[in-house]
Amino acid sequence: MEYKNDTLTVRGDWALANYQTLKQKVDDYSGEQWSVENVDLKGLGRIDTAGASLLVALLGPETLSALAKHDGTLPQEQSALLQAVADAMQEKPPPEPEGLAPITQFLTETGKTVEAIWHLVYLLAGFVGQILATLFVVLPRPSRWRVTPFVAAVQNTGLNALPIVALLTFLVGAVVAFLGATVLKDFGATIYTVNLVAFSFLREFGVLLAAILLAGRTASAFTAQIGAMKVNEELDAIRTLGLDPVELLVIPRVLAMMISLPILTFVGILSGLVGGGMVCAIALDISPAQFMAIMGRDIELKHFLVGMSKAPIFAFLIAAIGCLEGFKVGGSAQSVGVHTTSSVVQSIFMVILLDAVAALFFMEMGW
Structure with missing residues (x-):
């Protein structure tokens, strides 16, 4: 030189x-x-x-x-x-500056977290768009429907989850009824425990508990399945054969979730009402016939429709997040575990966030 x-x-x-x-x-x-x-x-x-x-x-x-x-x-x-x-x-990131003040370190970490969240939202929005575009292409063409994976996904996400959803919502319904009976007793209004149980499960608890259970049970399964396929280079093999992984793997899972979650929501609502009615019958001497009569008199059909309307949206997002995290898996078993955990956390967070936004929207609309 x-x-x-x-x-x-x-x-x-x-x-x-x-x-x-x-x-x-x-x-x-x-x-x-x-x-x-x-x-x-x-x-x-x-x-x-x-x-x-x-x-x-x-x-x-x-x-x-x-x-x-x-x-x-x-x-x-x-x-x-x-x-x-x-x-x-x-592309190597710059070295971390040393000796930063605590406030500077806090702001730096906050900025990194916000940037990471924005990146996740950006990827999720793009993936949702890709799913919708594929749906518009596939649904009008029955010859391209994947019936067998769809039916298998419905069984795994819906039928196999029925017992745990029914049991959990039954117990939560009993807890809500006990809570209402305890609080309303001081006001001499224990009869309104029926309204409390009915309103909470028809509008919120039925769909929310079912969605959270599916987020932990099914989103993680989607991530692990697709992630394992990526680690084993099966996704590369699918692309080599000229097939679209989104059409082959994602669409059946998304459609299955959009069928399963409304069914699970309906079962959860019934189980919660049964649990609350049992507590009312045992602790408050409100017979099942009186329980149903109060519900028929005071509870409108719109509350049931509000709760059921949220189920397909929650199902679509849970399935999309689970599949997206599976595609993001790297080439190691550790990456599968990291993204499986991430899919569960993101799914539950998005479900609760959207439920809060929907509650505000329906309240402002008077529904």
Whole structure:
């Protein structure tokens, strides 16, 4: 390496065997700014990744990348190696600053978290758009329907989840009735425990508990299944065969969830009402016939429709998040575990967030 007449001439073998000698020469020119016109690579001999990384440290990734692209004297394999190393080192994140004040560290971490959340929302919005576009293409063409995976997904997401949903909503209905009886007793209004149980399960608890259970049970399963396929390179095989993984793997799961969750919501509402009615019969001497009469008199059909209307939306988002996290899995078992956990957390968060937004919307609309 020689600097003469405002031109830096690079010659010889830049390989691992000469790393220490080359490193000292590179350190001698540290801090200098080089442009494409000031560097001559015609005398460059053999080079490997160690030597290429030293050239990046010497010239900078932008300058070396430009030289690799436009210098016609370099062999094609050397040009490709320099380009790859320059691109890799150019994308390396800057080192973390040391000695930051606590408030600066807090703001830095907050900014990183907000950026990560925005990135997740951006990816989810794009994936939802891809699912909708595929649905518009597939649904009008019955020959492209995947009936067998759809039926299997309905069984796994719906029928197999019925017992746990029914049991959980039954117990929660009993708890809500006990709570209402305890609080309303002081006001002499224990009869309104029926209204409390009916309103809470028809509008909120039925769909919310079923959605949260599916978020933990099914979204994680979708992520693990698709993630394992990616680790085993099955997704690459599907693309090699000319098939669309979204159409093949995602659409049957999304449609199955949109069928299963409304059914589970309906079962959850019935189980919650049964649990609340049982407590009312045992603790408040409100017979099942009186319980049903009060519901028929005071509870309008719109409350049931409000709760059921949220089920398909929750199901679509849960399935989309579970499948998206599966596609984001890397090449290791640890990545499968990380994204499975992430899919559960994201699904439950989105369900609760949308439920809160829907509650405000229906309240303002008077529904």
